[in-house]
Amino acid sequence: xxxxxxxxxxxxxxxxxxxxxxxxxxxxxxxxxxxxxxxxxxxxxxxxxxxxxxxxxxxxxxxxxxxxxxxxxxxxxxxxxxxxxxxxxxxxxxxxxxxxxxxxxxxxxxxxxxxxxxxxxxxxxxxxxxxxxxxxxxxxxxxxxxxxxxxxxxxxxxxxxxxxxxxxxxxxxxxxxxxxxxxxxxxxxxxxxxxxxxxxxxxx
Amino acid sequence: xxxxxxxxxxxxxxxxxxxxxxxxxxxxxxxxxxxxxxxxxxxxxxxxxxxxxxxxxxxxxxxxxxxxxxxxxxxxxxxxxxxxxxxxxxxxxxxxxxxxxxxxxxxxxxxxxxxxxxxxxxxxxxxxxxxxxxxxxxxxxxxxxxxxxxxxxxxxxxxxxxxxxxxxxxxxxxxxxxxxxxxxxxxxxxxxxxxxxxxxxxxx
Numbered sequence: 001x002x003x004x005x006x007x008x009x010x011x012x013x014x015x016x017x018x019x020x021x022x023x024x025x026x027x028x029x030x031x032x033x034x035x036x037x038x039x040x041x042x043x044x045x046x047x048x049x050x051x052x053x054x055x056x057x058x059x060x061x062x063x064x065x066x067x068x069x070x071x072x073x074x075x076x077x078x079x080x081x082x083x084x085x086x087x088x089x090x091x092x093x094x095x096x097x098x099x100x101x102x103x104x105x106x107x108x109x110x111x112x113x114x115x116x117x118x119x120x121x122x123x124x125x126x127x128x129x130x131x132x133x134x135x136x137x138x139x140x141x142x143x144x145x146x147x148x149x150x151x152x153x154x155x156x157x158x159x160x161x162x163x164x165x166x167x168x169x170x171x172x173x174x175x176x177x178x179x180x181x182x183x184x185x186x187x188x189x190x191x192x193x194x195x196x197x198x199x200x201x202x203x204x
Numbered sequence: 205x206x207x208x209x210x211x212x213x214x215x216x217x218x219x220x221x222x223x224x225x226x227x228x229x230x231x232x233x234x235x236x237x238x239x240x241x242x243x244x245x246x247x248x249x250x251x252x253x254x255x256x257x258x259x260x261x262x263x264x265x266x267x268x269x270x271x272x273x274x275x276x277x278x279x280x281x282x283x284x285x286x287x288x289x290x291x292x293x294x295x296x297x298x299x300x301x302x303x304x305x306x307x308x309x310x311x312x313x314x315x316x317x318x319x320x321x322x323x324x325x326x327x328x329x330x331x332x333x334x335x336x337x338x339x340x341x342x343x344x345x346x347x348x349x350x351x352x353x354x355x356x357x358x359x360x361x362x363x364x365x366x367x368x369x370x371x372x373x374x375x376x377x378x379x380x381x382x383x384x385x386x387x388x389x390x391x392x393x394x395x396x397x398x399x400x401x402x403x404x405x406x407x408x
Contacts, residue, residue: 030329117237120327122384123373124236124320129385148405159404164387165377165396169405172380173372179383180326181333182341192369200404201365201373203351 018047020052021066029113033121033128038062060128063118067136070114074105083139089126090196091156094147097144099190104183106178119179141167146168157198167198223249224256225270230398232267233317236330237325242266264332267322278309287343289309289351293359296398297349303374303394310382321385345371365371373401378390 007085023045028036038059056062075082078101086094105111119146141164148163157166168191177183216403233278242263246253279286282305290298291344296396309315326333345368352367361370374397 004323061397116328119325119384123327125326133384133386137384141386155407156406157405161394161400165393166378166400166405167402168377169397172364173369173376175380175384176372176376179378180323180337180341181330182337182345189369191225191374192366196365196370196404197400198404198406201361201370202401202402203359204364204408 002011016045016047016051017055018069020047020055020062024059024062024066025070025110025114028117032117033063036063060131063114064135066133067114067118067132069138070111072137074108074111078104083143085143087150089145089154091147091151092198093195095144095170095189096191098144099174099194100187101155103185103187103190106174112164116179141171144171166197170194213331220249220251220255221259222273224251224259224266225273227377228263228266228270229274229314229318236321237267237329240267264335267318268339271336273320274315275340275344277320278312278315284307287347289347291351291354293358295351295355296377296402299348299374299398300391300395302348303378303398306378307389307391307394317323320383345375348375371399374398 019130020041024036024041027040031040034046036041036059038052039049041059041062052062056065072082085098102140119130122132132174144167145163148157148161152159152161152163157163169180170190173193174185175189176194177189183189224245228240231244231248232278233271242256242261243248243253245263245266246256247257260269276286289302292298322336326336348371349367352361352365352370355361356363356367358367361367369405377397378389378394381389381393387393
């Protein structure tokens with residue numbers, strides 16, 4: 001069992017940890033993943049390299065936690081707990097609300113710049129891409145799976161639908177417009193995706 | 205008016221052109237976009253740098269044409285003309301056929317490796333990303349727009365649907381699974397996307 005640190009030490013290390021996250025995210029956004037180093041993160045955060053290696057084993061580990069923290073901060077700023085999706089009983093309204101919050105996050109430079117650097121690396125670096133998808137992206141997608149399963153229980157979604165595929169009808173178009181800049185991103189756009197995904201484009 | 209070259213010269217320059225395309229695609233797949241140079245492409249193709257500059261103004265131009273050529277070759281190999289989508293009158297069957305052919309292309313290393321290198325660069329290099337989307341990706345997406353408009357004329361798609369958004373319901377999920385490796389790619393998967401996109405996931 002690890003001894004509980006004194007309050008002052010906890011506060012100090014929490015401050016260092018946040019400085020290291022900020023340094024890692026800003027650095028990867030500026031120079032890209034391949035040129036980001038633990039040394040560079042340490043220098044920018046104003047800590048010794050050993051401070052980083054005490055807590056993390058690699059730059060990928062630091063960045064993974066920095067992005068997890070960024071996601072939690074964004075969720076709190078948007079006024080909801082991280083790792084949950086609203087369930088008001090109105091599936092369309094709930095999905096639209098979550099996607100609108102995602103639009104806000106995607107166009108926020110604090111999120112966008114480092115996230116693009118990481119996403120670009122993940123496209124060509126299979127190991128990194130798979131690790132970040134497994135630890136960052138897939139857990140978020142599973143929240144949609146949970147919400148769609150609840151909707152199947154209430155009859156708002158057909159029971160024969162695979163929720164893991166269904167969520168992609170509204171999540172992936174937004175992701176592609178953001179990643180590849182294939183079109184503008186707006187609330188109207190994501191609202192439309194939800195409508196089409198729920199009801200299809202063929203005559204009802 | 206330009207004089208028509210003698211047949212031998214045409215054949216020679218067609219051969220050089222193809223060698224340059226192959227060199228550009230293999231090089232970008234191996235070293236990534238930033239480290240690909242006109243000099244490197246020329247060396248690998250066995251031509252002088254000036255031969256490349258006679259036809260193209262930059263490595264981006266060479267790559268753009270190489271990818272256009274690759275797409276045309278793939279279309280011919282799949283047994284259809286490039287720049288058209290089938291219209292048998294059965295929208296679901298036509299979309300499934302095109303997406304199955306896209307699956308084949310996405311998992312073909314000759315396409316996948318250079319395309320990943322270019323897509324990764326486009327995520328962080330806005331100018332390049334926008335140029336390649338405008339010249340390579342958007343023209344392909346417009347073929348879906350045309351097919352969905354034809355389906356609106358026959359009543360297979362509702363008249364109030366925006367075809368440019370609707371196509372993303374089946375194209376973007378496949379694109380994201382390929383780009384970010386968020387899930388396996390198969391014919392069953394793309395068939396399911398078409399079904400959900402046409403009929404939605406809510407009870408009919």
